[in-house]
Amino acid sequence: MGRTVTRPVQVRGLDAQAVFLGRTYGHLFGAALLFVLLEVWLFESGLAQAIARPLLRVNWLFVLGAYMILAWIASHFAHTLRSRTGQYAALLAYIVIKAVIFVPLLYVADRAAPGVIASAGAAAVLGFAALTAVAFITRRDFSFLRPFLIWGALVALGLIVVSLLFGFRLGPLFSVAMVGYAGAAILYDTSKVIHRYGADRYISAALELFASVALMLWYLVRLFTHRSR
Numbered sequence: 001m002g003r004t005v006t007r008p009v010q011v012r013g014l015d016a017q018a019v020f021l022g023r024t025y026g027h028l029f030g031a032a033l034l035f036v037l038l039e040v041w042l043f044e045s046g047l048a049q050a051i052a053r054p055l056l057r058v059n060w061l062f063v064l065g066a067y068m069i070l071a072w073i074a075s076h077f078a079h080t081l082r083s084r085t086g087q088y089a090a091l092l093a094y095i096v097i098k099a100v101i102f103v104p105l106l107y108v109a110d111r112a113a114p115g116v117i118a119s120a121g122a123a124a125v126l127g128f129a130a131l132t133a134v135a136f137i138t139r140r141d142f143s144f145l146r147p148f149l150i151w152g153a154l155v156a157l158g159l160i161v162v163s164l165l166f167g168f169r170l171g172p173l174f175s176v177a178m179v180g181y182a183g184a185a186i187l188y189d190t191s192k193v194i195h196r197y198g199a200d201r202y203i204s205a206a207l208e209l210f211a212s213v214a215l216m217l218w219y220l221v222r223l224f225t226h227r228s229r
Contacts, residue, residue, distance in 0.1 A: 113224070149184060152184075
């Protein structure tokens with residue numbers, strides 16, 4: 001949710017917008033593909049188990065805090081750097097961080113309910129496609145969602161911290177709420193892609209969309225795993 005440094009691509013005409021959208025969603029597809037390939041490689045190579053076991057023994061609050069700091073740094077640089085190389089480096093770093101953070105969740109899900117990962121992935125893709133269609137068909141500016149997303153993130157983070165400190169589990173209702181939150185984030189980010197991003201910001205736009213889709217996938221995996229137990 002960073003600043004743009006050029007005029008919104010929407011004011012540059014349909015041709016410029018088409019080029020921007022193609023680059024943005026092309027980079028999003030590439031980011032998602034790289035994420036999947038990284039996860040496959042981690043699990044096929046046996047590294048996933050080596051990563052998951054120590055992380056599952058560590059207080060997840062520390063892992064969450066480290067991830068949030070590193071992810072914020074990557075997102076900040078992707079939005080502010082003018083250098084294409086720097087923006088790509090930030091996007092790559094974000095994907096790698098996200099892939100590592102996902103390992104314990106996917107490791108537990110695969111052992112508890114084989115097949116649930118594929119189901120959650122399919123649901124995330126369908127949800128993203130439906131929400132993207134809504135944003136493009138209506139052409140509505142969903143910037144009004146920003147305050148709700150900010151406060152929702154603070155409330156969710158607070159609940160996560162409290163659950164870790166006091167040792168209680170956040171159940172399926174929390175996962176359902178977070179899937180809804182991720183859906184709102186996708187609408188907001190897609191609206192920014194349509195109305196607000198500068199023509200040279202397709203890498204940071206792709207990062208924002210990828211982050212929201214990954215958030216939806218995370219809580220769909222949690223929800224589907226809980227239902228399969």
